[in-house]
Amino acid sequence: MLVDYRKVNIYQDERRVLKDVDFQVNNGEFIYLIGKVGSGKSSLLKTIYCELDLDRDDVEKAEVLGHSLTPIKRSHVPSLRRQMGIIFQDFQLLHDRTVQKNLEFVLKATGWQNKAEMDQRIDEVLHEVEMVEKTHKMPSELSGGEQQRIAIARALLNKPKMIIADEPTGNLDPETAANIVRILKTASNDGTAVIMSTHNIHLLKQFPGEVYRCKNGEFHRVTSSHDTDDLIENDSINE
Template identity: 50%
Template sequence: MKPQNVESGHKSYQMTEAIVELRGVNIRQGNRNILENVDLRIARGEFVYLVGKTGSGKSSLLKTLYAALPLASGSATVSGFDLRKTGRRKIPKLRRQLGIVFQDFNLLMDRSVEDNLRFALEATGWKKGTGAEERIDQVLQEVGLADRRRSMPHTLSGGEQQRVAFARALLNAPTLLIADEVTGNLDPETSKDILELMRNLGREHGTAVLFATHDYRLLDTFHARVVRCEGGKVFNSEG
């Protein structure tokens, strides 16, 4: 079967390329096993739900992917980085390949939308005069907030603040977007809008999306593969 491509501008992404590849991974916190023998593959441009009850290991799995938890055993590659060989010096490079969004927006409330994004760019090594302003314009267009560039966060709705958080996560054109319970504070209609936004990222840019939630109702928004944490194991099924 011919590999499916995702078109983005002048680039063509093959969705067969693995962005996440875990094999036989054990995840621990201290001396406690959280998840055992995890096998997980996420392709470029793929949208995947990560579900499970509170305490089932979802957050520990996500932390392993962005190297906040060390790999206990097994093999793991994320966005081209071998987690077995990713020491402290390489972690910032890995995280520049990732976009990470949490339930709490973590915006700087005393700075405008554009200043929040500018701060994030400077923190990841962007210099003035290197296209930073153009990049801010691009990501705000993508999340539908082009007209709120100079707004203060407290003047935005919850959904708009979450979109600013997504814009911030997109600044470095991540290969993998990790969304951890990002709709937990939003109403159902806004939650659907955020899901559609994430889905479009994969279609338009080849960004893989791993969306963690304990709200199973969101799985009916659109069908996608479901990865489930339960009883110390990780199970894959089709959405």
């Protein structure tokens, strides 16, 4: 099990945003988190990649990739994050260097040293996201969808067990958003778990997965495809 949360309370700025979260993630699962702005989706994701700390007194169990998070030593966080890929809505590419140098920077930061091996791995992930021809482009020369593809390539570099994607399609048009989710779905089919927060409920029907909802401080699974159909039909995600 990659994530095992049991009775976890999650706070943002000392305000509890989610109560008694039970959440388990296994290899290859594709999981959506839905809910309105401020409902706790991003805060939950931040606890998984240790951007937001958990209070041991408010947790029955919280484990990610074999590490207990209550507490986790800060010195252990880099090794934990090397096992996951993180994708943000605003891409977070380094704008002073090319695509190649952006990806090379990540590999060097995570312990890669052999230049030939780094070049080979960069070529592999750029092929996966169909961006090989953009290797020497600067981020400013890329469209939003292209920048997000590079962000996905960056997340795939270390062959992660899990990808966390926080609103990765939020700034993209529907066609580009679908292409981004298609790449993430392929990664999931290859065995990498994907946890993705989204407001684009139509993606749930186009690319089925497990669906969890944050609402009024509670976290629960949308248990059937019929429930998902109702969400889409009634556009009820932002109630």
